[in-house]
Amino acid sequence: MPVELTPTQALGLWHAVSLELVRVDSRDLTLRQVAVLLEIYLVPPPHTVRGLAATLGVTKPVITRALDTMGALGLVDRVRDERDRRNVIIKRTVEGALYLEKLGDLVINQGRKL
Amino acid sequence: MPVELTPTQALGLWHAVSLELVRVDSRDLTLRQVAVLLEIYLVPPPHTVRGLAATLGVTKPVITRALDTMGALGLVDRVRDERDRRNVIIKRTVEGALYLEKLGDLVINQGRKL
DNA sequence: ACAAATGGAAACGCTTGCGTAACGATCGGC
DNA sequence: GCCGATCGTTACGCAAGCGTTTCCATTTGT
Structure with a gap:
């Protein structure tokens, strides 16, 4: 289910959401x-x-x-993998889910305003 | 002309574009x-x-x-305002326009893939 | 003309992220 | 049972951004 955007809409959306993030979110996460x-x-x-690391x-x-940073903010959690104790499994948190829910709403609302 | 997005689409779009920016763009601009x-x-x-400053x-x-940073990257330019020499007028550059054109394409293409 | 106000930059110390290079812990092959 | 490989973290010196405050040039008001 593709989303078709004009160049103006695409940049306008990115603009509006970035602006709101800067204005509202004191956590100031990096890209x-x-x-x-x-x-x-x-x-x-x-x-x-x-x-x-490979994906990014x-x-x-x-x-x-x-x-480290996001863990301190409560947005993610880390647990050692008991099947291979070298690994660390990254876990989601309620607070992290909430943060992304707000981000989603922000994108949706700014999209509507275009 | 609003853009209607589902929560999954909104976050998926932000995800895909952020990921590509991290992977591709070495300039690493902050939000x-x-x-x-x-x-x-x-x-x-x-x-x-x-x-x-007021807007953000x-x-x-x-x-x-x-x-300073974006000027060094050639993305913007500064010119003193001759009508009121206290002011500095921020000017666009070709390179900056190109950068945003690429960002727009990125958003559009990732939107299509949803 | 001169004092107050304004716009932008510079200075300061601090925090945070960076890349590279090491390091301990753990696992797998033989 | 070892030795090499793998996983994540830590250490290091460095670069960049931050907030606050100060500063300089310029303009405005009277």
């Missing part, structure tokens, strides 16, 4: 952090540091740091 | 910088530091720094 968060919540688990095309410490 | 850039290119001029709800030095 990378947002990408990690969305990957975790929209793609079926399990998620590992290594997997996320970044190094592992970048993911570790993103998880 | 604030992107918001400034879009404001400059989508809203009719003239744009001033003070005006942008941030302090003036934040805008000055964003313009």
Whole structure:
């Protein structure tokens, strides 16, 4: 079910949502952090540091740091994998789901205003 | 002409575009910088530091720094206002327009894939 | 003409993210 | 049972952004 956008609509949407995020959200997540968060919540688990790093095309410490920051904000959680204790499984949280729900609403509402 | 999106589409779109930006764009602009850039290119001029600061709800030095960074990247330009030499008028550049054109294409293409 | 107000930049110390390179813990092959 | 490979984290020095405050140039009001 594709979404057809004109160039003006596409940029207008990105503009409006970015603006609202800057104005409203004091958490001030980086683009990378947002990408990690969305990957975790929209793609079926399990998620590992290594997997996320490969998906985003970044190094592992970048993911570790993103998880540190977002973990402190309560947006994600980390659990050791008991089947292979080298792995860390990244878990979703209620607060993280709530954050993305708000982001979704923001995109939807700004889309309507175009 | 509104754009109607389901929650899944809205988040999926944001996810896909963020992911591509992280993977492709080495410039790594912050959310604030992107918001400034879009404001400059989508809203009719003239744009001033003070005006942008008010629109984004941030302090003036934040805008000055964003313009420093994006100016070094060639995405925007600054010119003193000759009618009131206290003001600085922010100008668009070819490179900046190109950057946003690519961003627009990215949003459009990811929208089609939903 | 001169004092107050305005616009933008610079200075300051601080926080946060970066890339690279190491490091401990754990697993797998032999 | 080891030795090499793998996973995530930590350490390090560095670059960039932050908020606050100060500063300079310019304009406005009287």
